[in-house]
Structures are given as C-alpha cells and as structure tokens.
Amino acid sequence: MNAVPGAGASRRAVLALLFPIMLVNLIGFIVPMLNLGLLSFKEALTGGGIGEKFTLANWVTLVTDDFNRELLLNSVGVSLAITVAALVLSYPIALYIQRAEGLWRSILIVLVISPLLTSAVVRTYGWVVILSDQGGLPSLLNAIGLTAPRMIFNTTGVIVGLTEILMPYMIVSLLAGFGRLDPRLEEAAATLGASPIQSFWRVVFPLTLPGVALGCLLVFVLSVSSFITPKLLGGGRVFLLATEIYDQAIVTLNWPLAATLSILVLVLFGLVLVVYGRAVAALD
Amino acid sequence: MSLDAIGSVGGSHAPGEAGYLSIEALSKHHGAARSVDSLSLSIEKGELVALLGPSGCGKTTTLRMIAGLTPATSGRILVAGNEVTAVPTHKRDMGLVFQSYALFPHLTIAQNVAFGLEMRRLPRVEIRTRVAAALEMVHLSGREDRKPSQLSGGQQQRVALARALVIKPSILLLDEPLSNLDAKLRDEMRNEIRDIQTRLGITAVFVTHDQVEALAMCDKVAVMEAGRLSQVGTPEDVYERPANPFVASFVGRINRVAVEGRGNNAVAFQDQLFRTEHSVIGPATMMVRPHRVAIGTDDGARSGTANSLRGHVVRVTYVGDLLQYDVDIGGTSFMVEAATRGIAAAFRVRDAVRLEWQPADTLVFGAAP
Numbered sequence: 001m002n003a004v005p006g007a008g009a010s011r012r013a014v015l016a017l018l019f020p021i022m023l024v025n026l027i028g029f030i031v032p033m034l035n036l037g038l039l040s041f042k043e044a045l046t047g048g049g050i051g052e053k054f055t056l057a058n059w060v061t062l063v064t065d066d067f068n069r070e071l072l073l074n075s076v077g078v079s080l081a082i083t084v085a086a087l088v089l090s091y092p093i094a095l096y097i098q099r100a101e102g103l104w105r106s107i108l109i110v111l112v113i114s115p116l117l118t119s120a121v122v123r124t125y126g127w128v129v130i131l132s133d134q135g136g137l138p139s140l141l142n143a144i145g146l147t148a149p150r151m152i153f154n155t156t157g158v159i160v161g162l163t164e165i166l167m168p169y170m171i172v173s174l175l176a177g178f179g180r181l182d183p184r185l186e187e188a189a190a191t192l193g194a195s196p197i198q199s200f201w202r203v204v205f206p207l208t209l210p211g212v213a214l215g216c217l218l219v220f221v222l223s224v225s226s227f228i229t230p231k232l233l234g235g236g237r238v239f240l241l242a243t244e245i246y247d248q249a250i251v252t253l254n255w256p257l258a259a260t261l262s263i264l265v266l267v268l269f270g271l272v273l274v275v276y277g278r279a280v281a282a283l284d
Numbered sequence: 285m286s287l288d289a290i291g292s293v294g295g296s297h298a299p300g301e302a303g304y305l306s307i308e309a310l311s312k313h314h315g316a317a318r319s320v321d322s323l324s325l326s327i328e329k330g331e332l333v334a335l336l337g338p339s340g341c342g343k344t345t346t347l348r349m350i351a352g353l354t355p356a357t358s359g360r361i362l363v364a365g366n367e368v369t370a371v372p373t374h375k376r377d378m379g380l381v382f383q384s385y386a387l388f389p390h391l392t393i394a395q396n397v398a399f400g401l402e403m404r405r406l407p408r409v410e411i412r413t414r415v416a417a418a419l420e421m422v423h424l425s426g427r428e429d430r431k432p433s434q435l436s437g438g439q440q441q442r443v444a445l446a447r448a449l450v451i452k453p454s455i456l457l458l459d460e461p462l463s464n465l466d467a468k469l470r471d472e473m474r475n476e477i478r479d480i481q482t483r484l485g486i487t488a489v490f491v492t493h494d495q496v497e498a499l500a501m502c503d504k505v506a507v508m509e510a511g512r513l514s515q516v517g518t519p520e521d522v523y524e525r526p527a528n529p530f531v532a533s534f535v536g537r538i539n540r541v542a543v544e545g546r547g548n549n550a551v552a553f554q555d556q557l558f559r560t561e562h563s564v565i566g567p568a569t570m571m572v573r574p575h576r577v578a579i580g581t582d583d584g585a586r587s588g589t590a591n592s593l594r595g596h597v598v599r600v601t602y603v604g605d606l607l608q609y610d611v612d613i614g615g616t617s618f619m620v621e622a623a624t625r626g627i628a629a630a631f632r633v634r635d636a637v638r639l640e641w642q643p644a645d646t647l648v649f650g651a652a653p
Contacts, residue, residue: 180389187353188386190373192400192451199374202399206390283390 033266039259048253058260067239072264075241078155078162078230079223085163086170086219087212094174094211095204098181112171120165124229127161128152131233153235161233162223169222170215177211209283217276221269241265304329304487305350305455310359312345312511319345321511322359327504330485332478334498337508338534343491346508347457350489352376363454374403379448383460385440387432393419393443394428400451418450419443421480438469445477449484456481456488462497474501495535499523507531529649532571538647539577539618543570547653549643554614558591559643568650574619576645579609582636590640593618597635611637 040058043051062068097108115123130136131152138148151157181204189199227242234243241261249258303326312320320342327333335343348354350361352373361369368376379400387396397418401411419425422442432440441461448456461477462470478501481488492498498505499519507514507522507530515527526532529540543551545564550557553570560570582594595613602608607630609620620639624630631637 182384182386184382184384184386185388187351187373188380188382188388188447189399190353191351191376191378191380191457192447193374193377193403194399195374198403203388 036259036262039256040263042256042259044254044256048255050255058256061257062260062264068261071239071241071244071261072268074239075224076268078158078238078240079220081159082162082166082223083216083220085159086167087216089163090167090170090174090215091208091212094171094178095208097171097175098178099183109175112168115165116168120226120228121232123165124161124232127157127164127229127233131157131160152233153237155234155238157233157235158230158238158240161229162226165226165229166219166222169218173215173218174208174211177214178208180207180210210280213276213279213283217272220272224265224268241268303327304331304364305489306360306362306365307346307350308360308362310346310349310361311357312342312349312354313357318511320349323508323511323513325506325513325516327487327489329487331503332481332488332490332501333504333506334502335489335491335506335508336495336498336534337493337514339493341508342511343493343508344459347380347459347489347491350455351378351380351457353380377451377453378455378457379451379453380457381441381444381448381459381461383463385432385444385464387440387443387447389432392429392431393424393435396432396443397447397450400447404451414450418446421449422446422476437465438473441465441473442476445480449480449486454487456486458488458490460491460493462492463494470497477501499535505535507534509534526647529569529571532647532649537574537619537621539572539574541570541616541618543568543648543650545648545650545653551646551648551650556593558646559589560646560648561644562648563653564648564650565653566651568648571647571649572641572645574608574621575606577618577620577639577641579611579620579622579631580638580640582638590642591646593639595637595639597631597633597637600630600633602630609637611639613639 039050041054041056043053043055043057045051062072093112097105097112100108128135131138133150133152135152138151141148149156151160185203185207186199189203190196194202224240225242227246230238230240230243231246234240241264245258245261245265248254248261305327307323307325310320310323311318319340323342323346325333335346337343345354349356352368352371356369359369360367363376388399391399394415397415398411401414406414415428416425419428422445424439424442424446427435427439432443435443441464444461458477462473465473474497490498490502499522502519504516505519505522506516509530515522515531517525522531522535526535532538533540541553543553543558545551545566545568546557547563547565549560549563551560551564551568551570552558558570578590593613595611595618597609598612598617599610600607601610602624605624607622607624609622609631611618611620618639
C-alpha cells in the first residue's frame with residue numbers, strides 16, 4: 001500500500017484503476033441522467049411523441065398543478081410516516097440483537113435479513129392476503145366484534161406494507177450505528193443513580209443517534225422510490241411520485257413529465273442527504 | 285474552590301458495630317461453577333481495602349455484586365447496618381470507577397461529572413459548584429468543555445474518579461483503575477487516589493491483580509483464590525505472615541522447597557536442618573523471600589543462628605537496582621536478590637556460594653505437630 005495519491009506515477013496508477021468504473025458510471029449513470037434532464041424540458045405530444053421544441057411547461061405544472069403538488073406532499077408525508085413507523089418498530093429489535101451474544105445473535109441477524117431473500121412483490125401479495133377486506137386481519141377484528149377499518153387500497157395499506165418491507169434495512173442500519181454502545185456505560189449510569197429509563201434517554205439513545213440517522217435516511221429514500229408495493233397495496237388510489245412516474249412513462253406515455261418528476265425525486269434526495277449530513281455533523 | 289465543596293462522604297455509622305461495609309457469606313454460582321464462594325468481609329469506615337487475586341479469582345464479580353451490577357446467588361451485603369443486597373444499583377449510592385473508565389463519549393467532561401448530580405435533581409448552581417470542585421481536585425480545571433476522546437488515558441481516569449466522587453457515594457469502588465495506564469502514570473495515580481481517599485475519609489474497595497498496588501495503597505488486603513478469601517490483613521500481615529503458600533507466592537517473589545517437618549521449630553531439607561518459628565510435622569513447604577537471603581563466598585564464616593545452604597550460581601540477571609541470582613542447591617533452584625553496590629561485588633555463573641537467612645524469614649506451611 002505505497003500508493004500515495006498525488007505522487008506522480010502512483011497517481012496515474014490510481015486513475016488507471018479507477019477508469020473502468022468511471023467509464024461505467026459515465027455511460028450507465030451520468031449520460032442517462034443528463035438525457036433525463038434534457039427530456040424534462042421537451043414538449044410532450046399526444047400519443048407519446050416527444051417534440052423538438054424546448055419548453056418550461058413541464059416544470060411550471062409542478063407548481064401550478066394542484067395534483068402534482070399533492071403528489072410531492074403525499075410522497076414526503078407517507079414516506080415520513082413509514083420512516084417513523086419502521087424506526088419505532090425496529091429500534092427495540094435492534095437493541096435486543098445488539099445485546100444478544102454468540103450463536104443466538106447470528107440467528108437473529110439472519111432472521112432479520114431473511115425477508116430480503118424474498119421478492120418485494122411476493123411479500124406485498126402476502127400483505128394483500130392479510131389486509132384485504134376478506135383477509136386475515138379484518139376477519140379477525142370482525143370476529144372479536146370490532147369494526148375493521150379499510151386497510152387495503154388506501155394509504156394505510158401502503159404504510160403497513162412498506163414499513164414491514166423496509167424494516168430489515170432499518171434494523172441493519174441501526175445495528176451498524178450502535179458501535180459506541182458499551183454496556184459499561186449503562187452500568188456507569190446506574191452507579192451514578194440513573195434509573196433504567198433515565199439511562200436509556202440520557203446515555204443509550206444519544207449514542208444510537210448515528211444509527212438512527214442512517215436508518216431513517218435509507219428507509220426514507222427507499223420508500224419514496226419504491227413503486228411495486230404502493231402500486232399493489234394502493235390499488236391505484238394512492239398517488240405517489242414513484243407510481244405517477246410509472247403511470248406517466250408507461251401508461252400515459254408522457255415521457256417529458258415522467259422525466260420532470262424523476263428529476264424532482266432526485267432533488268428531493270439531494271435535500272435529504274444535506275439534512276442527513278448536517279445531522280451527522282451535529283452528532284459529532 | 286476547595287475540597288470542602290466535596291465535603292465528607294457517607295452516612296453516620298456508630299463505631300463498634302460490624303464494619304461499615306459488611307459482606308456476609310456472599311456467593312455467585314454459575315450452575316455448578318462458583319465464581320465467588322461464601323465470601324465474608326468486613327470493612328471499617330474510611331478504610332481502603334484491596335481485593336487482590338489472579339484473574340478469574342472472583343474479585344471483580346465480588347465488586348460487581350457490591351455495586352449491584354451482578355445479582356448475588358446468596359449472602360448479604362450491608363452498608364452502615366442496612367442490607368442493600370436487593371437494592372438496585374441506581375439506588376445503592378456507590379461510586380464505581382471502571383477499568384475502561386466508561387466515560388460517556390457524547391458528553392463533555394463537565395457533563396460527565398455532573399451526570400450523577402443531575403440524576404439527584406440538585407439545583408443547577410450547586411451542580412456547577414461541585415463539578416468545578418471535583419475537577420479541581422483531580423487537576424482538570426479548564427478542561428470542562430472537552431470530550432473524553434480529547435483527553436489522555438490518565439486524564440480520563442481522573443474524570444472517572446471525579447465523576448464517581450462528586451456524588452459523595454457511601455462507598456467508592458475501584459475496578460483495576462490503574463491497569464490501563466503506563467507505569468509512570470500508574471505510580472502517580474496510585475498516590476493521588478490514596479491521597480484523595482484519605483482526605484475525603486471515604487470507604488473504598490480496590491480490585492487489583494497487582495500486589496505492589498495492593499500493598500502500597502491499601503489499609504487492608506484481602507487475597508482471593510478461586511472464589512474464596514485466602515487471607516485478610518494489613519499489607520505487612522499478608523507479606524510477612526502469609527496464611528498459606530498461595531498468599532505467600534502471590535504477594536511477591538518467593539522460593540519454595542519441599543521439606544520434612546521435624547517439630548520443635550525445625551524442618552529438614554537434603555539431610556540438613558533449618559530453623560524456623562513454626563513447628564510442623566511431616567511433609568511441608570518451606571518458603572523464603574529472595575531479598576531476605578544473603579549471598580556470600582562459600583568459605584565465608586557461618587553466622588551462628590542463620591539458616592545456611594551451599595550451591596553454585598547458574599544465572600545472574602542484572603535489573604539495575606537489583607542483582608537476581610538463580611542458585612542451584614543440589615538440583616533445586618533458589619532465587620536470591622541483592623541490591624547492587626557496584627559491579628565488583630557481583631558473583632558470576634558457576635561461582636560456589638553460601639546462602640544465609642534468618643529463622644524469622646523462614647516461612648513453613650504444613651501439618652501442625
């Protein structure tokens with residue numbers, strides 16, 4: 001490992017080694033993104049055609065069209081709800097795994113990751129079975145005399161399904177961020193007179209914030225961009241950015257608007273990354 | 285600001301009762317294994333007592349049971365006559381200094397020290413005063429706003445000490461507090477901890493595997509072996525009058541030879557009689573500390589009352605202030621230590637020598653006659 005960046009020959013070697021992946025990124029990512037950006041300023045013709053003229057019309061509709069504004073707010077709102085739900089449900093699990101030892105810990109981690117081995121489509125259909133009107137959960141609620149609210153083909157269904165599907169990412173992120181959590185610290189807090197609850201809020205929770213930030217970033221981004229689950233569990237009645245991009249690109253064949261919405265999502269992710277960077281910097 | 289802001293520590297305790305901290309038949313079993321086995325120990329108010337033993341002897345487990353971090357299988361712990369065995373840690377009012385310091389990495393030095401006071405919901409002004417006094421006590425004034433990671437190991441150790449003392453705990457527990465420090469710093473912290481403990485008059489239990497630390501710092505030393513107490517006594521007691529060969533060999537280097545007890549303050553080794561202050565019969569162990577043995581030329585005159593052995597030098601180790609000789613005495617190796625007084629006095633390998641030591645320095649363990 002003698003390669004010191006900036007040291008003549010070795011710098012050239014580093015660039016040479018980086019060249020293949022830079023080329024792949026250029027062809028596979030940068031050029032298409034630029035293309036997409038370009039497309040968002042093109043005119044959409046009826047029947048799926050793309051006009052030659054440049055126009056700001058697509059971007060103007062984002063602000064003027066109530067539906068498009070609602071799409072953005074809906075997407076952010078639903079994704080935030082999913083992020084919070086996944087965090088609240090995952091945190092105790094992650095904390096328990098963090099404290100488990102040996103084989104039991106390995107088994108738990110495999111159990112957490114194993115849902116990722118199944119396609120999200122299959123898992124979403126699982127939720128359809130559970131949440132649909134004649135499905136498991138409503139039947140159960142009705143059987144014990146409660147009136148089951150509608151839990152599928154609405155926002156509730158999307159939130160329930162995506163929360164479960166994204167929880168493994170949250171748990172793994174939390175575990176990755178729990179590095180500074182030393183059981184001695186809680187013992188020290190106890191000897192100083194902190195009850196278990198005080199010890200959690202004053203010592204454990206602050207030390208897990210890097211993991212919390214990472215998990216929230218990941219789950220938020222994944223839920224904004226996930227499309228299959230909202231499509232299936234939303235039943236065409238929940239309008240989110242990702243599903244709308246699909247509809248515009250595949251159903252309506254309005255590629256310029258789809259491109260505009262895609263760029264909007266990219267900008268949103270950029271903002272989220274800035275917030276995450278600030279949060280992590282503040283934690284250090 | 286002075287130490288008065290820290291003030292004296294601990295509750296009132298009438299003298300004459302069983303110790304201020306009293307441990308009665310304390311045990312910790314893990315299935316069949318007994319990491320602490322029926323340990324009883326009484327500590328007076330203001331005493332610094334060492335729990336000394338090799339790793340795995342149960343000394344840290346004992347400390348953790350006193351702090352309430354590990355539940356006891358059986359037995360009782362009393363502080364000032366009140367049983368605390370079932371009291372949870374956060375209500376026990378004991379200060380613990382961890383081997384790894386266990387400072388809160390996300391809090392500043394001042395916030396670390398203030399933690400225990402905030403848990404006690406003291407007024408802000410008082411917290412500030414006491415934190416400042418505690419940091420001054422450990423010479424860390426001016427570092428209030430640093431994070432623990434910005435301090436050296438020795439400084440972190442001082443913060444841990446200040447954090448444990450600022451709450452005026454009834455008992456201060458120290459778990460190998462010096463073992464992560466380098467040798468020079470260790471000596472310094474040793475004196476500092478002892479000074480602070482004496483000034484505050486706080487009752488303290490000090491866990492260590494280092495006999496020098498235990499002997500140098502503590503009023504009493506409790507030597508543990510395999511979950512049991514081997515001996516409790518002053519540093520002089522355990523060093524000069526060890527209760528058994530384990531204690532004798534654990535608190536310092538010592539020679540050990542198998543002998544035959546003959547009663548009447550005499551033991552036999554290689555057809556030679558040795559005088560001692562103990563009378564034993566049958567197979568026994570004779571132990572002599574290397575620095576209590578005088579080494580001289582073989583033809584030197586024998587002093588009247590001393591025990592004496594002849595042998596020849598097989599190894600000389602020069603360690604600066606000491607010369608360590610390994611002397612072969614008819615197939616058995618015997619260690620001798622002599623202060624260096626210029627190189628001329630040193631014996632060399634294969635030199636024939638005579639070893640002499642006093643009967644009072646001849647420890648013998650065996651069956652009583």
